[in-house]
Structures are given as C-alpha cells and as structure tokens.
Amino acid sequence: MTNTAAIPSLDKAQAFTGRTHKLFIGGQWVEPMEEESFSTENPATGKKLAIVSKATAKDVDRAVAAARAAMNSSEWSEMKPSVRAKLMFRLADLLEANIDEFAALESLDNGKPVRDARYFDLPHAIETIRYNAGWATKLNGETIALSGPGTWHAYTLREPVGVVAQIVPWNAPIAMAAAKIAPALAAGCAIILKPAEETPLTALRLTHLIEEVGFPAGAFNLLTGFGDTAGAALTAHPDVDKVTFTGSTEVGRLILKAAAGNFKRVTLELGGKTPVIVMPDANVAQAIEGAARSIFTNTGQVCNAGSRLFVHQSHFDEVVEGVSKIAKAIKIGSGLDADTQMGPVISRTQRDRIRGYVSSGVQQGAMLYAGGEELDREGYFVSPTILTDTDAEMAVRREEIFGPVLCAMSFGEDELEQIATNANASEYGLGAVIWTNNLSAAHLLARKLKAGTVRVNGGGLDPALPFGGFKQSGWGRENGREGIEAYTETKAVAVAL
Numbered sequence: 251m252t253n254t255a256a257i258p259s260l261d262k263a264q265a266f267t268g269r270t271h272k273l274f275i276g277g278q279w280v281e282p283m284e285e286e287s288f289s290t291e292n293p294a295t296g297k298k299l300a301i302v303s304k305a306t307a308k309d310v311d312r313a314v315a316a317a318r319a320a321m322n323s324s325e326w327s328e329m330k331p332s333v334r335a336k337l338m339f340r341l342a343d344l345l346e347a348n349i350d351e352f353a354a355l356e357s358l359d360n361g362k363p364v365r366d367a368r369y370f371d372l373p374h375a376i377e378t379i380r381y382n383a384g385w386a387t388k389l390n391g392e393t394i395a396l397s398g399p400g401t402w403h404a405y406t407l408r409e410p411v412g413v414v415a416q417i418v419p420w421n422a423p424i425a426m427a428a429a430k431i432a433p434a435l436a437a438g439c440a441i442i443l444k445p446a447e448e449t450p451l452t453a454l455r456l457t458h459l460i461e462e463v464g465f466p467a468g469a470f471n472l473l474t475g476f477g478d479t480a481g482a483a484l485t486a487h488p489d490v491d492k493v494t495f496t497g498s499t500e501v502g503r504l505i506l507k508a509a510a511g512n513f514k515r516v517t518l519e520l521g522g523k524t525p526v527i528v529m530p531d532a533n534v535a536q537a538i539e540g541a542a543r544s545i546f547t548n549t550g551q552v553c554n555a556g557s558r559l560f561v562h563q564s565h566f567d568e569v570v571e572g573v574s575k576i577a578k579a580i581k582i583g584s585g586l587d588a589d590t591q592m593g594p595v596i597s598r599t600q601r602d603r604i605r606g607y608v609s610s611g612v613q614q615g616a617m618l619y620a621g622g623e624e625l626d627r628e629g630y631f632v633s634p635t636i637l638t639d640t641d642a643e644m645a646v647r648r649e650e651i652f653g654p655v656l657c658a659m660s661f662g663e664d665e666l667e668q669i670a671t672n673a674n675a676s677e678y679g680l681g682a683v684i685w686t687n688n689l690s691a692a693h694l695l696a697r698k699l700k701a702g703t704v705r706v707n708g709g710g711l712d713p714a715l716p717f718g719g720f721k722q723s724g725w726g727r728e729n730g731r732e733g734i735e736a737y738t739e740t741k742a743v744a745v746a747l
C-alpha cells in the first residue's frame with residue numbers, strides 16, 4: 251500500500267484532476283471547437299487520471315488570433331515593463347503559495363517523487379519566473395557609433411518577437427512551462443502554450459493562476475492536445491512568429507521544416523547523451539554519488555542525464571561498484587509514497603522503449619552489471635540499470651534512452667585530447683560533467699568538450715545560466731540574458747542629424 255497520508259494538499263490536487271478542463275483562449279475558458287477530449291493516466295498505476303480538452307487545428311487558429319490581437323492591443327504592447335514584471339512577480343508568489351498542491355499534482359501526473367517536485371521542480375519554476383521578471387525592466391538596446399559619412403544618431407531597439415508557440419514535454423512539466431513562458435512574457439510576447447499530452451495538469455492549474463493575476467486577454471493562451479495535431483498546426487501556422495520546443499530530436503526536425511513556411515524563429519532544446527568523466531584525481535566518493543544522481547534522477551528522464559560514464563581505469567571498479575550499490579538501494583515506487591526515491595517512467599511506450607534498448611545492448615554483447623530485471627507491478631516501472639562492455643557503435647551508447655540506464659566505460663589514457671574525443675563521440679552535445687581536482691585539467695577539458703553546459707564537480711540548473719545544445723541537441727539557448735533576448739527582434743534605427 252502506498253502511504254499518502256503525509257502528502258500535503260494531495261486532496262486539493264486530486265480534486266483538481268477531477269474538474270472539467272477547457273482550453274484557455276483570449277482570456278476565456280472555452281470548449282474545443284470539435285468538442286473532443288482525451289484522458290490521461292497516472293503512470294504509477296496505469297489508471298485513468300483526468301479528462302482534458304483536445305485542441306485541434308481550429309482551436310489553434312482561434313488561439314493564434316487571440317494572441318495576435320493581444321500583440322496588437324495597447325493594453326499588452328504598451329504595458330510598461332515594470333507592470334509586466336509586477337504581474338510576473340505576482341504569478342511567482344501565487345505559485346509559491348500553492349506549492350504543495352502543484353507538487354502533488356505534478357507527482358500524480360508525471361509520476362515523479364512528490365519530494366522532488368516540491369523541492370526541485372517547483373522552486374526552480376518559481377525562481378525562473380522571478381529571474382525573468384527582473385529582465386523585463388532591463389531589456390535595452392544600445393547606441394551605436396557609425397563611421398560612414400555624415401553625423402548620425404544610431405541605436406537599437408529590442409522588440410518582442412510577437413506570437414510564440416511553446417511546446418513542452420512531460421518529463422518536467424511545470425519547470426519547462428515556466429522556462430518557456432517566463433522570458434516570453436517578460437519580453438512582451440503573446441504565447442500559446444501546449445503542454446505534453448501525457449502531463450497537462452500543472453499547466454492547466456498554472457493557467458488558473460495566470461487568470462487570477464490578470465494578464466491582458468490573449469497574452470497567454472493554453473491549448474491541451476496532441477503533438478501531431480495541435481502541435482503540428484501551431485508550428486505550421488503562418489501567423490506564429492516563433493516556436494520554442496523541448497522534446498525529441500525527431501520532432502525538432504519536423505518543427506524546423508514546418509517553420510520554413512514563414513521563416514519562424516526557432517529555439518530547440520532536444521536530446522542528449524551527456525558524458526560524465528571521472529579523472530584520476532577525482533574525489534571518488536563524490537563522483538560516485540554524482541554519477542548516480544546524474545542518471546537516476548527523474549528515472550533518467552532528463553535531457554541532460556549523465557548516461558555515458560567514463561572512468562579512469564585506476565577507479566573504474568570502485569566507481570562502477572559504488573554506483574551499482576546506490577542503484578540497488580534505490581527505493582522504487584509511487585511518487586506519492588514519502589519513501590520513494592524513484593518513480594515510474596511516464597508511459598507504457600517509454601517503459602517498453604527503455605527495455606528494448608537494454609535487451610538490444612545485451613544481445614550485442616554488453617554486460618548487465620546492475621538492474622535490467624522486469625518489475626512485476628502495476629504502473630510503468632524500470633529498475634536502475636548499468637551496462638558495461640559496450641562499444642561505441644551500439645544503440646545504447648549512441649541514442650538517447652531517456653531512462654535510468656547507464657553505460658560505464660573505463661579509459662587508460664591521460665591525454666585530455668583523447669578523453670575529450672571519446673566524450674565527444676556523439677551526435678548530441680547538450681551537457682558534460684567532469685569530476686576532477688586538477689584545476690587546469692578541468693578548464694582545459696571544459697574547452698575541448700562539445701557541449702552547451704559543462705559542469706565540474708557537481709552543480710545544477712540555474713535560470714541565470716544559459717542552457718542549450720551543441721550539434722543535434724538543439725538550436726539556441728534558454729535562460730540567462732540569451733534566453734530572454736531570444737524572444738526579441740533587434741531593430742536598428744539610424745537618424746541623420
């Protein structure tokens with residue numbers, strides 16, 4: 251039996267799942283045009299969780315028109331930056347006031363341990379909104395000195411890019427929604443947010459808070475629905491100016507093609523195959539703990555999960571044994587059980603996909619060092635798994651598994667160039683982690699690694715730190731100054747004096 255007695259506000263979250271969920275367009279809750287709905291499931295049980303409206307292309311048209319109307323309205327387009335900031339700070343405060351309910355809802359919807367949602371995802375979402383609210387009043391152009399003949403006053407303006415479609419995945423629903431909407435609202439864009447069909451609930455609940463805060467009608471719109479219908483219609487729509495997307499590399503490619511019609515601006519956060527490198531001088535105990543956390547957090551459903559572990563041969567046995575010990579001790583269960591350390595994966599499809607990778611690796615000669623057994627229980631559970639004896643050609647080494655599956659390799663060389671070459675042997679380039687106490691090696695390796703984020707000896711996400719991928723891990727950056735500037739167009743103005 252799951253012990254849920256200690257989960258604060260679980261009753262509120264459960265009551266919310268049972269409500270009728272409409273679409274939010276132009277400041278109103280409306281029925282979908284085709285009057286269709288779909289149900290979501292709780293991944294810890296496989297049972298039905300909520301019934302949600304299913305937006306189709308007609309709803310996309312309505313939502314885009316509402317967003318365009320907001321961009322054309324003086325209420326939104328001429329709102330003072332400090333007022334935009336104030337609305338956003340109020341939204342962050344409201345989210346914080348309801349943090350327990352959101353954490354319980356996220357756990358029901360996504361399966362993650364409620365503690366992780368409460369102490370990581372939600373604080374991160376709140377901080378992201380506050381961080382970007384601060385930018386609203388600091389988005390400035392520059393004055394430019396021109397060298398041509400004549401006397402000039404030249405400057406740049408930063409204007410909102412316009413109507414933005416934001417498509418987010420299911421692995422960190424509220425944190426991803428915040429990472430998308432916060433910079434866009436701070437920059438003065440009008441948004442259509444489409445959460446993943448697997449996890450629409452915290453975005454729906456957040457929309458009620460946005461309504462309560464009182465953003466102008468059409469500045470924020472929410473469409474729940476599927477990728478190949480609502481998502482595809484958004485990315486192809488001729489009146490959408492920008493698409494921002496987090497999800498699979500495969501869909502990222504479709505979005506690029508769809509965006510070509512009207513040259514939409516595109517920001518993509520795609521998959522990863524992050525290397526974790528343990529150098530000979532690393533603090534081994536910390537590296538073991540860090541390597542385990544990097545691959546097992548959120549049941550491995552993290553774009554930046556450290557899925558390839560490269561350990562210097564002097565520590566290989568100790569590190570792999572240490573990570574394996576942690577893996578075997580992880581308490582797997584419902585996210586609503588206070589003792590749970592690892593929840594289910596999101597769906598049957600993802601569970602079968604992960605199992606498929608593990609068995610293909612084993613068939614090709616990899617050794618199952620830990621995990622890999624099928625868990626006989628309701629819901630979609632996968633055990634933390636470690637593979638050794640893989641080679642660089644195997645799918646488990648090349649492709650994003652998006653589950654708690656680690657490939658562990660040893661290296662003998664001390665040449666940084668060779669270590670970096672091995673770590674860089676991937677089509678992805680999202681993150682890299684180095685464990686070392688050698689200052690020079692840390693910085694030199696950081697330069698050689700082809701990754702959007704390099705972390706040394708730990709560290710987490712921060713809304714101030716640009717995040718994004720090299721190579722097939724994406725286009726552009728979220729977070730930081732670059733993240734908000736990506737929601738603007740630069741206009742150059744030159745005045746002959």
Ligand code: NAI
Pocket residue numbers: 417418419420421444445446447475476477478480481482485496497498499501502504505519520521522552553600603650651652
């Ligand atoms: P997906 O990329 O299909 O779904 C992510 C979002 O994109 C969802 O909101 C979905 O509705 C939307 N979408 C799907 N097809 C679309 C289309 N044609 N046009 C516009 N939007 C569309 O990811 P999926 O199928 O859920 O997961 C498959 C794999 O993708 C995972 O195993 C993982 O490897 C990767 N993935 C990576 C994520 C990341 O954080 N980088 C997040 C989710 C998945």
Ligand code: MG
Pocket residue numbers: 477498501
């Ligand atoms: Mg898909």
